[in-house]
Amino acid sequence: MVAPRHRGRLGGFIDAFEENFIALLMALMVIMTFVNVVLRYGFSSSIFWAPEMVEYFFAWLVLFGMSYAVKITAHLGVDAVTARLPDRSQRIMALLAAAVCIIYAFLLLKGAWDYWAPFANLPQTEGRWFPLGLNENTRQNGWYETEFVPMPDVLRFLEPWLLLPEDPPFQYVPRVLPYVILPFGAALLLYRLIQATVAIVLGTSSGLIVSHEAEELVDEAAEKIAREERN
Structure with missing residues:
Protein backbone atom coordinates (compact mmCIF):
# COMPACT_ATOMS: atom_id res chain seq x y z
CA MET A 1 0.00 0.00 0.00
CA VAL A 2 1.38 3.39 -0.99
CA ALA A 3 0.57 6.32 1.26
CA PRO A 4 -2.15 8.53 -0.18
CA ARG A 5 -1.03 11.78 -1.67
CA HIS A 6 -2.21 15.06 -0.22
CA ARG A 7 -5.54 16.36 -1.50
CA GLY A 8 -6.54 19.85 -2.53
CA ARG A 9 -4.58 22.68 -4.06
CA LEU A 10 -2.23 23.12 -1.12
CA GLY A 11 -1.51 19.40 -0.95
CA GLY A 12 -0.91 19.27 -4.70
CA PHE A 13 1.46 22.22 -4.44
CA ILE A 14 3.42 20.53 -1.65
CA ASP A 15 3.68 17.30 -3.63
CA ALA A 16 4.79 19.15 -6.76
CA PHE A 17 7.31 21.25 -4.82
CA GLU A 18 8.96 18.24 -3.20
CA GLU A 19 9.16 16.23 -6.41
CA ASN A 20 10.37 19.15 -8.52
CA PHE A 21 12.92 20.23 -5.92
CA ILE A 22 14.42 16.74 -5.78
CA ALA A 23 14.47 16.61 -9.58
CA LEU A 24 16.11 20.06 -9.69
CA LEU A 25 18.87 18.98 -7.31
CA MET A 26 19.59 15.89 -9.40
CA ALA A 27 19.59 17.93 -12.61
CA LEU A 28 21.97 20.53 -11.18
CA MET A 29 24.35 17.83 -10.00
CA VAL A 30 24.42 16.19 -13.42
CA ILE A 31 24.75 19.46 -15.34
CA MET A 32 27.53 20.88 -13.18
CA THR A 33 29.50 17.62 -13.24
CA PHE A 34 29.08 17.25 -17.00
CA VAL A 35 30.11 20.83 -17.73
CA ASN A 36 33.16 20.51 -15.49
CA VAL A 37 34.25 17.29 -17.22
CA VAL A 38 33.90 18.92 -20.65
CA LEU A 39 35.85 21.98 -19.53
CA ARG A 40 38.60 19.92 -17.94
CA TYR A 41 39.22 17.44 -20.75
CA GLY A 42 38.23 19.65 -23.65
CA PHE A 43 39.56 23.06 -22.66
CA SER A 44 42.01 22.36 -19.79
CA SER A 45 39.85 24.49 -17.54
CA SER A 46 37.22 23.97 -14.87
CA ILE A 47 34.67 25.63 -12.58
CA PHE A 48 36.75 25.42 -9.41
CA TRP A 49 33.78 25.69 -7.05
CA ALA A 50 31.56 23.16 -8.87
CA PRO A 51 32.74 20.02 -6.99
CA GLU A 52 31.95 21.62 -3.65
CA MET A 53 28.51 22.67 -4.87
CA VAL A 54 27.82 19.14 -6.10
CA GLU A 55 28.71 17.81 -2.64
CA TYR A 56 26.24 20.21 -1.05
CA PHE A 57 23.55 19.34 -3.58
CA PHE A 58 24.08 15.64 -2.90
CA ALA A 59 23.72 16.22 0.85
CA TRP A 60 20.53 18.20 0.25
CA LEU A 61 19.22 15.43 -2.01
CA VAL A 62 19.82 12.76 0.64
CA LEU A 63 18.49 14.71 3.61
CA PHE A 64 15.48 16.08 1.74
CA GLY A 65 14.80 12.79 0.01
CA MET A 66 14.73 10.64 3.14
CA SER A 67 11.59 12.33 4.43
CA TYR A 68 9.98 12.28 0.99
CA ALA A 69 10.63 8.54 0.82
CA VAL A 70 8.82 8.14 4.15
CA LYS A 71 5.86 10.06 2.77
CA ILE A 72 5.49 7.86 -0.29
CA THR A 73 6.62 4.71 1.61
CA ALA A 74 9.49 4.12 -0.79
CA HIS A 75 11.98 2.81 1.77
CA LEU A 76 12.85 -0.87 1.52
CA GLY A 77 12.02 -3.18 4.38
CA VAL A 78 12.63 -6.74 5.53
CA ASP A 79 9.43 -8.34 6.78
CA ALA A 80 10.31 -12.04 6.56
CA VAL A 81 9.28 -12.45 10.22
CA THR A 82 6.57 -9.85 10.72
CA ALA A 83 4.71 -10.89 7.55
CA ARG A 84 4.01 -14.24 9.22
CA LEU A 85 2.38 -12.64 12.26
CA PRO A 86 -1.37 -12.06 12.63
CA ASP A 87 -2.69 -8.71 11.45
CA ARG A 88 -3.00 -7.35 14.99
CA SER A 89 0.58 -8.32 15.81
CA GLN A 90 1.82 -6.79 12.57
CA ARG A 91 0.15 -3.51 13.50
CA ILE A 92 1.70 -3.58 16.98
CA MET A 93 5.15 -4.21 15.51
CA ALA A 94 4.62 -1.39 13.01
CA LEU A 95 3.72 1.00 15.84
CA LEU A 96 6.78 -0.06 17.84
CA ALA A 97 8.98 0.50 14.81
CA ALA A 98 7.36 3.89 14.25
CA ALA A 99 7.98 4.88 17.88
CA VAL A 100 11.67 3.97 17.57
CA CYS A 101 11.93 5.95 14.33
CA ILE A 102 10.29 9.01 15.90
CA ILE A 103 12.71 8.91 18.84
CA PHE A 119 26.93 28.94 12.04
CA ALA A 120 23.71 30.98 12.27
CA ASN A 121 24.85 32.79 15.45
CA LEU A 122 22.01 31.07 17.31
CA PRO A 123 22.19 29.18 20.64
CA GLN A 124 22.54 25.43 20.78
CA THR A 125 20.30 23.40 23.08
CA GLU A 126 21.35 22.30 26.52
CA GLY A 127 21.14 18.66 27.57
CA ARG A 128 22.94 15.65 26.15
CA TRP A 129 19.94 13.68 24.87
CA PHE A 130 16.91 15.95 25.12
CA PRO A 131 16.84 19.77 24.87
CA LEU A 132 16.61 21.31 28.33
CA GLY A 133 16.72 24.92 27.17
CA LEU A 134 19.00 27.11 25.11
CA ASN A 135 22.72 27.47 25.74
CA GLU A 136 23.35 31.20 25.65
CA ASN A 137 27.10 30.59 25.77
CA THR A 138 27.15 29.04 22.32
CA ARG A 139 30.13 30.22 20.33
CA GLN A 140 29.04 32.25 17.30
CA ASN A 141 30.58 30.93 14.11
CA GLY A 142 28.58 32.86 11.55
CA TRP A 143 31.79 34.10 9.94
CA TYR A 144 32.73 30.61 8.69
CA GLU A 145 32.68 30.36 4.90
CA THR A 146 32.57 27.55 2.36
CA GLU A 147 35.84 26.58 0.73
CA PHE A 148 35.40 27.78 -2.85
CA VAL A 149 31.81 28.90 -3.58
CA PRO A 150 32.00 32.67 -4.26
CA MET A 151 29.65 35.00 -2.43
CA PRO A 152 27.04 36.52 -4.77
CA ASP A 153 26.07 40.13 -4.15
CA VAL A 154 22.40 39.16 -3.81
CA LEU A 155 23.27 37.49 -0.49
CA ARG A 156 25.13 40.44 1.01
CA PHE A 157 22.09 41.19 3.20
CA LEU A 158 23.22 38.29 5.41
CA GLU A 159 26.43 40.02 6.46
CA PRO A 160 24.94 42.28 9.18
CA TRP A 161 23.37 39.18 10.76
CA LEU A 162 26.40 36.91 10.60
CA LEU A 163 29.38 39.28 10.86
CA LEU A 164 30.60 41.75 13.44
CA PRO A 165 31.16 45.36 12.30
CA GLU A 166 34.93 44.85 12.31
CA ASP A 167 34.79 41.63 10.26
CA PRO A 168 35.66 41.76 6.55
CA PRO A 169 32.84 41.02 4.09
CA PHE A 170 32.29 37.48 2.93
CA GLN A 171 34.47 36.31 0.09
CA TYR A 172 32.71 32.96 -0.09
CA VAL A 173 29.19 31.81 0.76
CA PRO A 174 28.71 31.43 4.54
CA ARG A 175 28.31 27.86 5.72
CA VAL A 176 25.02 28.64 7.39
CA LEU A 177 23.29 28.38 3.99
CA PRO A 178 24.33 24.91 2.79
CA TYR A 179 24.19 23.55 6.35
CA VAL A 180 20.60 24.69 6.91
CA ILE A 181 19.42 21.43 5.33
CA LEU A 182 20.54 19.62 8.50
CA PRO A 183 17.83 20.92 10.88
CA PHE A 184 15.33 21.36 8.05
CA GLY A 185 15.77 17.81 6.78
CA ALA A 186 15.67 16.33 10.29
CA ALA A 187 12.53 18.32 11.17
CA LEU A 188 10.83 17.24 7.96
CA LEU A 189 11.77 13.61 8.64
CA LEU A 190 10.27 13.82 12.12
CA TYR A 191 7.10 15.38 10.70
CA ARG A 192 6.73 12.69 8.02
CA LEU A 193 7.29 9.90 10.56
CA ILE A 194 4.60 11.34 12.81
CA GLN A 195 2.28 11.53 9.80
CA ALA A 196 3.01 7.90 8.94
CA THR A 197 2.44 6.81 12.54
CA VAL A 198 -0.95 8.53 12.62
CA ALA A 199 -1.84 6.72 9.39
CA ILE A 200 -0.99 3.40 11.06
CA VAL A 201 -3.14 4.28 14.09
CA LEU A 202 -6.05 5.26 11.85
CA GLY A 203 -5.68 2.09 9.81
CA THR A 204 -5.00 3.82 6.49
CA SER A 205 -1.47 2.39 6.31
CA SER A 206 -0.02 -0.97 7.29
CA GLY A 207 3.45 0.30 8.18
CA LEU A 208 6.28 2.74 7.55
CA ILE A 209 7.96 0.65 4.87
CA VAL A 210 6.00 -1.22 2.26
CA SER A 211 8.32 -1.44 -0.73
CA HIS A 212 9.66 -4.89 -1.52
CA GLU A 213 12.06 -4.26 -4.36
CA ALA A 214 13.86 -7.60 -4.01
CA GLU A 215 10.62 -9.57 -4.17
CA GLU A 216 9.50 -7.60 -7.21
CA LEU A 217 12.79 -8.28 -9.00
CA VAL A 218 12.53 -11.99 -8.22
CA ASP A 219 8.96 -12.07 -9.55
CA GLU A 220 10.02 -10.25 -12.71
CA ALA A 221 12.89 -12.68 -13.24
CA ALA A 222 10.56 -15.65 -12.74
CA GLU A 223 8.08 -14.24 -15.24
CA LYS A 224 10.86 -13.65 -17.77
CA ILE A 225 12.13 -17.23 -17.40
CA ALA A 226 8.59 -18.57 -17.76
CA ARG A 227 8.05 -16.57 -20.96
CA GLU A 228 11.33 -17.82 -22.42
CA GLU A 229 10.42 -21.43 -21.61
CA ARG A 230 7.01 -21.05 -23.28
CA ASN A 231 8.66 -19.61 -26.39
Whole structure:
Protein backbone atom coordinates (compact mmCIF):
# COMPACT_ATOMS: atom_id res chain seq x y z
CA MET A 1 0.00 0.00 0.00
CA VAL A 2 1.38 3.39 -0.99
CA ALA A 3 0.57 6.32 1.26
CA PRO A 4 -2.15 8.53 -0.18
CA ARG A 5 -1.03 11.78 -1.67
CA HIS A 6 -2.21 15.06 -0.22
CA ARG A 7 -5.54 16.36 -1.50
CA GLY A 8 -6.54 19.85 -2.53
CA ARG A 9 -4.58 22.68 -4.06
CA LEU A 10 -2.23 23.12 -1.12
CA GLY A 11 -1.51 19.40 -0.95
CA GLY A 12 -0.91 19.27 -4.70
CA PHE A 13 1.46 22.22 -4.44
CA ILE A 14 3.42 20.53 -1.65
CA ASP A 15 3.68 17.30 -3.63
CA ALA A 16 4.79 19.15 -6.76
CA PHE A 17 7.31 21.25 -4.82
CA GLU A 18 8.96 18.24 -3.20
CA GLU A 19 9.16 16.23 -6.41
CA ASN A 20 10.37 19.15 -8.52
CA PHE A 21 12.92 20.23 -5.92
CA ILE A 22 14.42 16.74 -5.78
CA ALA A 23 14.47 16.61 -9.58
CA LEU A 24 16.11 20.06 -9.69
CA LEU A 25 18.87 18.98 -7.31
CA MET A 26 19.59 15.89 -9.40
CA ALA A 27 19.59 17.93 -12.61
CA LEU A 28 21.97 20.53 -11.18
CA MET A 29 24.35 17.83 -10.00
CA VAL A 30 24.42 16.19 -13.42
CA ILE A 31 24.75 19.46 -15.34
CA MET A 32 27.53 20.88 -13.18
CA THR A 33 29.50 17.62 -13.24
CA PHE A 34 29.08 17.25 -17.00
CA VAL A 35 30.11 20.83 -17.73
CA ASN A 36 33.16 20.51 -15.49
CA VAL A 37 34.25 17.29 -17.22
CA VAL A 38 33.90 18.92 -20.65
CA LEU A 39 35.85 21.98 -19.53
CA ARG A 40 38.60 19.92 -17.94
CA TYR A 41 39.22 17.44 -20.75
CA GLY A 42 38.23 19.65 -23.65
CA PHE A 43 39.56 23.06 -22.66
CA SER A 44 42.01 22.36 -19.79
CA SER A 45 39.85 24.49 -17.54
CA SER A 46 37.22 23.97 -14.87
CA ILE A 47 34.67 25.63 -12.58
CA PHE A 48 36.75 25.42 -9.41
CA TRP A 49 33.78 25.69 -7.05
CA ALA A 50 31.56 23.16 -8.87
CA PRO A 51 32.74 20.02 -6.99
CA GLU A 52 31.95 21.62 -3.65
CA MET A 53 28.51 22.67 -4.87
CA VAL A 54 27.82 19.14 -6.10
CA GLU A 55 28.71 17.81 -2.64
CA TYR A 56 26.24 20.21 -1.05
CA PHE A 57 23.55 19.34 -3.58
CA PHE A 58 24.08 15.64 -2.90
CA ALA A 59 23.72 16.22 0.85
CA TRP A 60 20.53 18.20 0.25
CA LEU A 61 19.22 15.43 -2.01
CA VAL A 62 19.82 12.76 0.64
CA LEU A 63 18.49 14.71 3.61
CA PHE A 64 15.48 16.08 1.74
CA GLY A 65 14.80 12.79 0.01
CA MET A 66 14.73 10.64 3.14
CA SER A 67 11.59 12.33 4.43
CA TYR A 68 9.98 12.28 0.99
CA ALA A 69 10.63 8.54 0.82
CA VAL A 70 8.82 8.14 4.15
CA LYS A 71 5.86 10.06 2.77
CA ILE A 72 5.49 7.86 -0.29
CA THR A 73 6.62 4.71 1.61
CA ALA A 74 9.49 4.12 -0.79
CA HIS A 75 11.98 2.81 1.77
CA LEU A 76 12.85 -0.87 1.52
CA GLY A 77 12.02 -3.18 4.38
CA VAL A 78 12.63 -6.74 5.53
CA ASP A 79 9.43 -8.34 6.78
CA ALA A 80 10.31 -12.04 6.56
CA VAL A 81 9.28 -12.45 10.22
CA THR A 82 6.57 -9.85 10.72
CA ALA A 83 4.71 -10.89 7.55
CA ARG A 84 4.01 -14.24 9.22
CA LEU A 85 2.38 -12.64 12.26
CA PRO A 86 -1.37 -12.06 12.63
CA ASP A 87 -2.69 -8.71 11.45
CA ARG A 88 -3.00 -7.35 14.99
CA SER A 89 0.58 -8.32 15.81
CA GLN A 90 1.82 -6.79 12.57
CA ARG A 91 0.15 -3.51 13.50
CA ILE A 92 1.70 -3.58 16.98
CA MET A 93 5.15 -4.21 15.51
CA ALA A 94 4.62 -1.39 13.01
CA LEU A 95 3.72 1.00 15.84
CA LEU A 96 6.78 -0.06 17.84
CA ALA A 97 8.98 0.50 14.81
CA ALA A 98 7.36 3.89 14.25
CA ALA A 99 7.98 4.88 17.88
CA VAL A 100 11.67 3.97 17.57
CA CYS A 101 11.93 5.95 14.33
CA ILE A 102 10.29 9.01 15.90
CA ILE A 103 12.71 8.91 18.84
CA TYR A 104 15.62 8.60 16.44
CA ALA A 105 14.36 11.49 14.30
CA PHE A 106 13.90 13.65 17.41
CA LEU A 107 17.48 12.99 18.55
CA LEU A 108 18.67 13.61 14.99
CA LEU A 109 16.86 16.95 14.97
CA LYS A 110 18.50 18.00 18.24
CA GLY A 111 21.94 17.06 16.96
CA ALA A 112 21.31 18.78 13.62
CA TRP A 113 20.21 22.00 15.33
CA ASP A 114 23.16 21.98 17.71
CA TYR A 115 25.56 21.56 14.78
CA TRP A 116 23.94 24.22 12.58
CA ALA A 117 23.05 26.85 15.21
CA PRO A 118 26.58 28.24 15.76
CA PHE A 119 26.93 28.94 12.04
CA ALA A 120 23.71 30.98 12.27
CA ASN A 121 24.85 32.79 15.45
CA LEU A 122 22.01 31.07 17.31
CA PRO A 123 22.19 29.18 20.64
CA GLN A 124 22.54 25.43 20.78
CA THR A 125 20.30 23.40 23.08
CA GLU A 126 21.35 22.30 26.52
CA GLY A 127 21.14 18.66 27.57
CA ARG A 128 22.94 15.65 26.15
CA TRP A 129 19.94 13.68 24.87
CA PHE A 130 16.91 15.95 25.12
CA PRO A 131 16.84 19.77 24.87
CA LEU A 132 16.61 21.31 28.33
CA GLY A 133 16.72 24.92 27.17
CA LEU A 134 19.00 27.11 25.11
CA ASN A 135 22.72 27.47 25.74
CA GLU A 136 23.35 31.20 25.65
CA ASN A 137 27.10 30.59 25.77
CA THR A 138 27.15 29.04 22.32
CA ARG A 139 30.13 30.22 20.33
CA GLN A 140 29.04 32.25 17.30
CA ASN A 141 30.58 30.93 14.11
CA GLY A 142 28.58 32.86 11.55
CA TRP A 143 31.79 34.10 9.94
CA TYR A 144 32.73 30.61 8.69
CA GLU A 145 32.68 30.36 4.90
CA THR A 146 32.57 27.55 2.36
CA GLU A 147 35.84 26.58 0.73
CA PHE A 148 35.40 27.78 -2.85
CA VAL A 149 31.81 28.90 -3.58
CA PRO A 150 32.00 32.67 -4.26
CA MET A 151 29.65 35.00 -2.43
CA PRO A 152 27.04 36.52 -4.77
CA ASP A 153 26.07 40.13 -4.15
CA VAL A 154 22.40 39.16 -3.81
CA LEU A 155 23.27 37.49 -0.49
CA ARG A 156 25.13 40.44 1.01
CA PHE A 157 22.09 41.19 3.20
CA LEU A 158 23.22 38.29 5.41
CA GLU A 159 26.43 40.02 6.46
CA PRO A 160 24.94 42.28 9.18
CA TRP A 161 23.37 39.18 10.76
CA LEU A 162 26.40 36.91 10.60
CA LEU A 163 29.38 39.28 10.86
CA LEU A 164 30.60 41.75 13.44
CA PRO A 165 31.16 45.36 12.30
CA GLU A 166 34.93 44.85 12.31
CA ASP A 167 34.79 41.63 10.26
CA PRO A 168 35.66 41.76 6.55
CA PRO A 169 32.84 41.02 4.09
CA PHE A 170 32.29 37.48 2.93
CA GLN A 171 34.47 36.31 0.09
CA TYR A 172 32.71 32.96 -0.09
CA VAL A 173 29.19 31.81 0.76
CA PRO A 174 28.71 31.43 4.54
CA ARG A 175 28.31 27.86 5.72
CA VAL A 176 25.02 28.64 7.39
CA LEU A 177 23.29 28.38 3.99
CA PRO A 178 24.33 24.91 2.79
CA TYR A 179 24.19 23.55 6.35
CA VAL A 180 20.60 24.69 6.91
CA ILE A 181 19.42 21.43 5.33
CA LEU A 182 20.54 19.62 8.50
CA PRO A 183 17.83 20.92 10.88
CA PHE A 184 15.33 21.36 8.05
CA GLY A 185 15.77 17.81 6.78
CA ALA A 186 15.67 16.33 10.29
CA ALA A 187 12.53 18.32 11.17
CA LEU A 188 10.83 17.24 7.96
CA LEU A 189 11.77 13.61 8.64
CA LEU A 190 10.27 13.82 12.12
CA TYR A 191 7.10 15.38 10.70
CA ARG A 192 6.73 12.69 8.02
CA LEU A 193 7.29 9.90 10.56
CA ILE A 194 4.60 11.34 12.81
CA GLN A 195 2.28 11.53 9.80
CA ALA A 196 3.01 7.90 8.94
CA THR A 197 2.44 6.81 12.54
CA VAL A 198 -0.95 8.53 12.62
CA ALA A 199 -1.84 6.72 9.39
CA ILE A 200 -0.99 3.40 11.06
CA VAL A 201 -3.14 4.28 14.09
CA LEU A 202 -6.05 5.26 11.85
CA GLY A 203 -5.68 2.09 9.81
CA THR A 204 -5.00 3.82 6.49
CA SER A 205 -1.47 2.39 6.31
CA SER A 206 -0.02 -0.97 7.29
CA GLY A 207 3.45 0.30 8.18
CA LEU A 208 6.28 2.74 7.55
CA ILE A 209 7.96 0.65 4.87
CA VAL A 210 6.00 -1.22 2.26
CA SER A 211 8.32 -1.44 -0.73
CA HIS A 212 9.66 -4.89 -1.52
CA GLU A 213 12.06 -4.26 -4.36
CA ALA A 214 13.86 -7.60 -4.01
CA GLU A 215 10.62 -9.57 -4.17
CA GLU A 216 9.50 -7.60 -7.21
CA LEU A 217 12.79 -8.28 -9.00
CA VAL A 218 12.53 -11.99 -8.22
CA ASP A 219 8.96 -12.07 -9.55
CA GLU A 220 10.02 -10.25 -12.71
CA ALA A 221 12.89 -12.68 -13.24
CA ALA A 222 10.56 -15.65 -12.74
CA GLU A 223 8.08 -14.24 -15.24
CA LYS A 224 10.86 -13.65 -17.77
CA ILE A 225 12.13 -17.23 -17.40
CA ALA A 226 8.59 -18.57 -17.76
CA ARG A 227 8.05 -16.57 -20.96
CA GLU A 228 11.33 -17.82 -22.42
CA GLU A 229 10.42 -21.43 -21.61
CA ARG A 230 7.01 -21.05 -23.28
CA ASN A 231 8.66 -19.61 -26.39
